[in-house]
Amino acid sequence: MAMNIGEIARLSGVSRSTVSYALSGKRPVSDETRQRIEKVIKDSDYRPNAAARALKEGRTRTLGLVIPPAGASLTHIQLEFVAGVVEAAAQADLDVLLSSSGGNHERSFERLVSGRRVDGLILMEIRLHDLRVDRLGRTNVPFVGIGRTANPEAMCWVDVDYAALIARCVHHLADLGHRQIALINRSAELIAAGYGPGLRGRQGFVDSVAERGIAGIELACADDAGAGQATVERLLAEHPEVTAIATLNEAALPGIQHALVEAGRSVPADFSVAGVAARRWAEEFRPALTSADVPAAEMATRAVELLIERIAAPQSPPRHLLLAPPISLRSSTAPAPPART
Amino acid sequence: MAMNIGEIARLSGVSRSTVSYALSGKRPVSDETRQRIEKVIKDSDYRPNAAARALKEGRTRTLGLVIPPAGASLTHIQLEFVAGVVEAAAQADLDVLLSSSGGNHERSFERLVSGRRVDGLILMEIRLHDLRVDRLGRTNVPFVGIGRTANPEAMCWVDVDYAALIARCVHHLADLGHRQIALINRSAELIAAGYGPGLRGRQGFVDSVAERGIAGIELACADDAGAGQATVERLLAEHPEVTAIATLNEAALPGIQHALVEAGRSVPADFSVAGVAARRWAEEFRPALTSADVPAAEMATRAVELLIERIAAPQSPPRHLLLAPPISLRSSTAPAPPART
DNA sequence: TTGTAGGCGTTATCAC
């Protein structure tokens, strides 16, 4: 039984337009007919054909979400963000079409953009120089970036202020008396590719370390526990004087923890760790990690809000949101141990 | 510039149908006209309007993927699966529409189903008695389940044979001389709700333990590290004679590891652990976990294949795929220690 | 080899 509006109209003994108006409420319909129609609809679980509606209305009621390619497996933060976007979109009765960019998924991205499959896009993992942003600039598809480009005024985005957060970590550690601090950053490849959080986090580190007049060492580290472990092993071997780590590489955390345990450094008595991570990972660190918890769910909500606004008013000046959540003091930071001899 | 097929036709000096045929290749078009058309299309980056095409063709070229509600944060396995589905779908030039079920997301699910937003659905986390499966049974929307219901013949699905895998873990541990083995299962709530992996894993445990004539203790455990730690602490306190754990709760692994370290049990010399988990988590366990690696990416590929088949032939008898990957021997299992006195 | 025309299911304009 292929239910369509015509069938509902026939069964209710009215015209198709009346059914349409009864549904949309865009013009008055007598109580009697409305109820007859509603009954018929309920009995047949009719729902308007989305494609027909999209064709007629020129909008799809669908948002596109462009995730990083599958190869680079998603972090907890990204995952939480995706779930949050689906949630927030559902709240607004919007669906979410997923696409991965990078790799050889350009077809999928192009379908979204020029096939008018979506009313707007959310782009994850924006690079400082981002081809997708350039591409979208040439169309008039509304979009919101998670992360900002080198020219941030030109577009809508939501981002975390990694520079400020890493700086806060450094200040917190410096306040505790640490004079030798290492930054465990994301991978060298990501940073070379113009990955904002890595670059801005580094900047925040360099600046704050200079401001406090203390020694800072930056290390790149791939996004997995093994790399975290290797990186910290190297750090401890080459720079035994370091007493604290700041990190924005959440996937490396388990490895960082393990390497410290192996090396016999007790956290936080001998060694402090502070970072930027999803709350869940911070809490799973042993001891629980003092960290600025990346508010992925909130970012998702805000990004969807911004996008909905932008879809409604595509020409309005682009809005931005730079989040800097406070550091949650947990158990991984303490006063620096007396200097080793 | 609202590009549509008519506009392309006008610019190329041909009729709309000629453009359409040039694009689809469903009837010959002279080289000269084809080239003219292709040039115009390239210059204008025209792509057919997906909604119009969907309306006309009665198919959307879109797959629906129903994920668990956001509250229950996704595990690594699920995450890898989602990415795999997007990948496999993109390979077949299909898009993926995301929806979460459960919670109050029924609207979103209903939109997918009766609004004809998708050509078919993949349902994650199938329960033994699953309302969504019942709902889909009353429509003719093709779908593939990840997991199977109590009546598995009636539908298409891809599943992991948790019973067999847990049994293999038990046999492996028994072969190593362990006589007291505990199963760390998923949460009591999940199991009470008819969660297949938990129930079937339990069955495999009970059966294999009986077959080997050894003592088995089953413990439920929520999906996070904290719960894993608490569960193992309790286990060691109440059953100090236990020398091995089998588990299918990957999210609990970090906690399991931590509790064992805290209790001074050295793995694998004093204590063995085997399980079912995503490969990445198995490798991040210390020491690397002997486990059956859930092939989430392969499941995704297979599920998409099955679904595409089913969309093409909705009436064909439902196909199933029960995967039982081999156990990868890593470093977390060893012969049982001499009995404690 | 190419063009004409009808219809997919909606919504919205116009008429009653």
Place this chain on the structure above:
DNA sequence: GTGATAACGCCTACAA
């Protein structure tokens, strides 16, 4: 308060 009808952009018989 309600009904007929055109249009959204595409595909595809049917004609030429």
